[in-house]
Amino acid sequence: MATKRMNVLVYSGNGSTVESVRHCLYSLRRLLSPTYAVITVSGNAIVQEPWTASCALLVFPGGADLGYCRTLNGEGNRRISQYVERGGLYLGFCAGGYYGSKRCEFEVGKKPMEVVGNRELAFFPGTCRGCAFSGFVYHSEEGTRAVQLRTSKAALSKGSVPDLFRSYYNGGGVFVDALKFKDQGVEVLASFAEELDVNAGEGSASVVYCKVGDGAAVLTSTHPEFAASNLDPTIDLPGYDKIVEALKEDDQQRTDFLKACLIKLGLHVSQEQMAIPSLSRLHLSSAEIADIRRLMEDLRDIITRQDGEEYIVDENDTFHLEKPSKWLLGSVADALDGTVDTTSGDSQNVNEDDQDKIIDYDKIVKRLLIHDEDQPESKDTPYFNHHAYVANLKHYESQARGSGRIFGKELLYGEVVTSTNTLLEKNTAILRRLPTGFTATATVQVAGRGRGTNVWVSPAGSLMFSTVIRHQMSLMAQAPVVFLQYLAALAIVEGVQTYDYGYQRIPVRLKWPNDIFAADPADPSGKTFVKIGGILVNSHYSSEEYLSVVGVGLNTTNASPTTSLNALNPPVPFTLEKLLARVLTCFSTLYERFVRTGFDEYFQDLYYKHWLHTEQIVTLEAEGGIRARLKGITTDWGLLKAEELGWEDRPTGRILTLQSDSNSFDFFKGLIKRKV
Numbered sequence: 200m201a202t203k204r205m206n207v208l209v210y211s212g213n214g215s216t217v218e219s220v221r222h223c224l225y226s227l228r229r230l231l232s233p234t235y236a237v238i239t240v241s242g243n244a245i246v247q248e249p250w251t252a253s254c255a256l257l258v259f260p261g262g263a264d265l266g267y268c269r270t271l272n273g274e275g276n277r278r279i280s281q282y283v284e285r286g287g288l289y290l291g292f293c294a295g296g297y298y299g300s301k302r303c304e305f306e307v308g309k310k311p312m313e314v315v316g317n318r319e320l321a322f323f324p325g326t327c328r329g330c331a332f333s334g335f336v337y338h339s340e341e342g343t344r345a346v347q348l349r350t351s352k353a354a355l356s357k358g359s360v361p362d363l364f365r366s367y368y369n370g371g372g373v374f375v376d377a378l379k380f381k382d383q384g385v386e387v388l389a390s391f392a393e394e395l396d397v398n399a400g401e402g403s404a405s406v407v408y409c410k411v412g413d414g415a416a417v418l419t420s421t422h423p424e425f426a427a428s429n430l431d432p433t434i435d436l437p438g439y440d441k442i443v444e445a446l447k448e449d450d451q452q453r454t455d456f457l458k459a460c461l462i463k464l465g466l467h468v469s470q471e472q473m474a475i476p477s478l479s480r481l482h483l484s485s486a487e488i489a490d491i492r493r494l495m496e497d498l499r500d501i502i503t504r505q506d507g508e509e510y511i512v513d514e515n516d517t518f519h520l521e522k523p524s525k526w527l528l529g530s531v532a533d534a535l536d537g538t539v540d541t542t543s544g545d546s547q548n549v550n551e552d553d554q555d556k557i558i559d560y561d562k563i564v565k566r567l568l569i570h571d572e573d574q575p576e577s578k579d580t581p582y583f584n585h586h587a588y589v590a591n592l593k594h595y596e597s598q599a600r601g602s603g604r605i606f607g608k609e610l611l612y613g614e615v616v617t618s619t620n621t622l623l624e625k626n627t628a629i630l631r632r633l634p635t636g637f638t639a640t641a642t643v644q645v646a647g648r649g650r651g652t653n654v655w656v657s658p659a660g661s662l663m664f665s666t667v668i669r670h671q672m673s674l675m676a677q678a679p680v681v682f683l684q685y686l687a688a689l690a691i692v693e694g695v696q697t698y699d700y701g702y703q704r705i706p707v708r709l710k711w712p713n714d715i716f717a718a719d720p721a722d723p724s725g726k727t728f729v730k731i732g733g734i735l736v737n738s739h740y741s742s743e744e745y746l747s748v749v750g751v752g753l754n755t756t757n758a759s760p761t762t763s764l765n766a767l768n769p770p771v772p773f774t775l776e777k778l779l780a781r782v783l784t785c786f787s788t789l790y791e792r793f794v795r796t797g798f799d800e801y802f803q804d805l806y807y808k809h810w811l812h813t814e815q816i817v818t819l820e821a822e823g824g825i826r827a828r829l830k831g832i833t834t835d836w837g838l839l840k841a842e843e844l845g846w847e848d849r850p851t852g853r854i855l856t857l858q859s860d861s862n863s864f865d866f867f868k869g870l871i872k873r874k875v
Contacts, residue, residue: 204252204253204254204255205234205235205236205253205255205761206235206236206238206250206253206254206255207227207231207235207236207237207238207254207255207256207258208238208239208240208250208254208256208257208258209223209224209227209237209238209239209240209258209260210239210240210241210242210245210257210258210259210260210267210295211239211240211241211260212240212241212242212243212245212266212267212270213242213266213267213269213270214262214263214264214265214266214267214268214269214270214294215259215260215261215262215266215267215294216260216261216262216338218261219260219261219262219292219293219294219422220239220260221429221557222260222261222422222424222425222426222429222557223258223260223292223424224237224239225424225426225429225557226424226425226426226454226457227258227424229469230454230457230458230461230468230469231461231466231467231468231469232469233757234467234469235255235256235466235467240257242270242271242275245271245275245278245279246270246271246274246275246278251278251281251282251285251287254282254287255288255466256287256288256289256290256464256466257279257282257283257287257288257289257290258289258290258291258292258295259289259290259291259292259294259295259298259299260292260293260294260295260424261292261293261294261295261369261370261422262293262294262295263294263337264294264295264297264298264303264314264318265314267294267295267298268298268318268319272319273319276319276320277319279320280319280320282414283322283411283412283414283415283416284411284412284413284414285412285413285414286412286413286414287414288414288415288416288464288465288466289320289322289411289414289415289416289417290416290417290460290461290464291322291416291417291418291419292419292422292423292424293369293370293371293419293420293421293422294370295418295419296323296327296371296372296374296418296419296420297318297327297329297371297372298318298320299318299320299321299322299323299409299416299418300318300320300321300322300323300325300326300327300374300418301317301318301321301323301324301325301326302316302317302318302325302326302327303315303316303317303318303326303327303372304326304327304328304329304372305328305329305330305372306329306330306335307328312335312337322409322411322416322418323374323377323380323385323407323409323416323418324380324383324385324409325374325375325376325377325379325380326374326375326376327372327373327374327375327418327420328372328373328375328397328398328399329370329371329372329373329397329420330342330370330371330372330396330397331346331368331371331372331373331391331395331396331397331399331405331420332344332346332368332393332395332396333396335369335370340369340434340436340439341436342369342370343367343368343369343436343439343442344368344369344442345365345366345367345368345442345445345446345449346365346366346368346391346392346393346405346421347363347364347365347391347392347393348363348364348365348366348389348390348391348392348405348406348421348456349362349363349389349390349391349392350362350363350364350388350389350456350459351386351387351388351389351390354386354387354388354408354463355388355456355459355460355463357459357462357463358455358458358459358462358468359455359458359459360455360456360459361449361452361455361456363392363452364449364452364453364456365445365446365448365449365452365453366405366421366422366423366425366446366449366453366456367421367422367423367425367427367430367446368420368421368422369422371405371419371420371421371422372397372420373391373395373397373399373403373404373405373420374387374404374405374407374418374420375398375399375400376399376400376401376402377400377401377402377404377407378401378402378404379400379401384409384410384411385407385408385409385410386407386408386409387402387404387406387407387408388406388407388408388417388459388460388463389404389405389406389456390402390403390404390405391403391405405419405420405421406418406419406420406421406423406460408460408463408464415463415464415465417460417463417464419460423453423456423457423460424457425446426450426453426454427443427444427446427447427450428447428450429557430443430446431443432444477615478560478563478565478613478615478616478617478645479613479614479615479616480521480566480567480568480613481518481565481566481567481568481611481612481613481616481622482568482570482575482579482580482585482611482612482613483567483568483569483570483609483610483611484570484574484575484585484609484610484612485570485608485609485610486589486592486593486607486608486610487608488571488572488573490608490609491569491570491571491609492571494609494632494633494634494637495569495571497632498511498629498632501513501628501629501632502520508520510564511567511628511629513625513626513627513628513629514625514626514627514628515561515621515625515626516561516565516617516621516622516625516626517564517565518564518565518566518567518629519564519565519566519567520567520569521566521567521568521569522568522569522571523568523569523570523572560617560645560646561617565622574586574589575612580612580614581614582614582642582659583612583614583640583642583775583776584776585610585612585776587774587776587777588610588776588777588779588780591776591777591780591781592605592607592608592780592783592784594780595780595781595784596784598784599784599787599788600788603787603788603790603791604634604635604636604787605636605783605784605787606635606636606638606666606783606784606786606787606790607636607638607666607779607780607783607784607787608636609633609634609636609637609638610638610639610640611637611638611639611640612639612640612641613639613641613642614641614642614643615641615642615643615644615645616639616641616643616644616645617644617645617646618644618645618646618750619639619640619641619644619663619664619665619750620665620735620737620748620750621646622639622665623637623639623665623667623748624665624737624739624748627739627746630667630739630746630748631741631746633667634667634669635667635668635669636666636667636668636783636787637666637667638664638665638666638667638779638783639664639665640662640663640664640665640779641663641664642659642663643659644663659757660754660755660756660757660763661752661753661754661755661757662732662751662752662753662755662775662778662779662782663751663752663753664750664751664779664783665748665749665750665751666748666749666751666783666786667746667747667748668683668745668747668748668749668790669744669745669746669747670683670738670744670745670747670794671743671744671745672740672743672744672745673743674794677794677796677797678793678794678796678797678798679835679836679837680738680745680747681836681837682793682798682837683736683738683747683749683790684712684713684734684736684749684837685712685798685802685806685832685837686786686789686790686793687713687734687736687749687751687786688709688713688714688715688734688806688809689709689785689789689802689805689806689809690782690783690785690786690789691707691715691732691734691751691753691782692707692708692709692715692809693785693789693805694778694781694782694783694784694785694786695707695764695773695778695781695782697781697785698769698773698777698778698781699770699771700770701769701770702769702770705764705767705769706718706725706767707731707764707767707809708728708809708810708811709806709809709810709811710730710810710811710812711810711811711812711832711839712837712839713733713734713735713736714730714732714733714734715730715731715732715733715734715753716728716729716730716731716811717729717731717762717764717767718767719762720762720766720767720768721762728811729761729762730761731753731754731761731762731763731764732751732752732753732754733751733752734749734750734751735749735750736748736749736750737750749786751782753778755773755775755778756772756773756775764778789802797834798834798837799834803831803832803834806832807831812829813829814828814829815828815829816828816829816844816848817829817841819841819855819857822855825843825844826843826844826848827841827842827843827844827855828841828842828844828848828850829841829842830842830854833856836858838856838857838858839856839857839858840854840855840856841854841855841856841857842854842855843855
């Protein structure tokens, strides 16, 4: 059984800088989405978690490589080296380039700036020596230059590669004598076209490709991931505005070069850069109009008025309330100022000058359209048919066994949102006033959240939603809140397989504790499973109840980054509206029973029917590497049960329990590791 490598991990731990990480995320997401999930990874995660099996590329950004050494020397670097040697890929920008070399020589003889020493990764088998150009100052733009690079088209044979281009530089080194290491798998991808301030040996390599076992590394001294549009030309430094202007003139060439480097590593690069999506207006509606009016009354005490307009200012977001008869729209710049424009349309558009910039979406005022008379029309929400959703919700409700409240009657929808989980969970004033079952959904998320360090790629075609559950403290003895993740997982699988007649054999399964897997349609044997969805539950304790937001992402009609439900040959393709209605009705029915019975024998049988781990043998690294056979989950707190195995895998009688939020499970390697 194998897993697809779909994660591009950008190191954001000790030694990295916030700006360098942001530039990496911005540029790589534009070039690699939706095939890959470009996300951050901490030092602890590299050392402790099983990240290698799903990692397509490990990226080390600019910063200070001594910080990388302090965190990762030893076990961390051993795991990185092993990952690359076994077919993984490494990309190091500036400090990441120093770090990936056998030896680092930085500002030799210039105390206290001097950094000299060997490095453990040693992907480049020589020395990275800097600064290539004098003037570097930590945490400053004083040493910034737009340096000219000459590319090697012989080494970069695929893609559109410029002969010369200017790239952002601030403190990087030169890969000394790089041409002499050709017989060790080193290729020079680009060289400095200007005279350097240090001895470069033979050649003046600024970007190198290094073959490492079955994998490879690309190390750079400059920052080809820095887009000029994300640099501030108004910084008070002589000539800095001219540097930004020069970089802007060569921005297409910079992008083409970065794409060629990614292709050289063997990654699938988008033919066109993913445009920055504009946040859309949010639509609040209900299957029962009276419910929206009651909800607005519940929100009344947190609504403020400014210049005749109504707003809700919450912890994370500000919402501008509108009625269908008064469609107002402003640009991102207006929203950032808190002012309102009268442009028509549904997108909160980005100004022309902002089309290629990193945007802080949390600062944008979200426009919330209150539909208190009817459902939104298809022309208003062309990617989500509210009438079809409500019709299916009522159809499934009529078939439901329970008598409780159906989830999803009140619905918040946006074509493009930050994150449905963030919109609910991070705005606590609103959250405290929402009823159980209130659901937010979207067509595209630009800042989707995952469990721990993970993120789930959420392009159009994914079913993305978050549902509010108010779980009373009095229920905890019989029905602990930790089981919500298991109920959500069951609701998804049951929802898929009871979507309609003929869907009961759709091959979707559960991976402990909160992932959805499907049989890989590329494997006719049906033995390979790939992840198609995940669940994230956040809970707050407030006034004798847990306020929980259950977030779900499920590949439904989109083929990337792994596979989707519609690739599993259903009788008729799934639609997002009908599937959302089915999953939510299953969820509400399961929850209604759960609060009465707890995770009883009915739930256990249903869970084990769908999970992937029956009698699976795993290695418990936190227990000294002992082998154990998975037996199920406990019915009190949802812990994973494992039976210790001894000689010839015979049971010893010892049963161990593992918590889902303190252990991480790599299904494909059979490892359970303790998180730190």
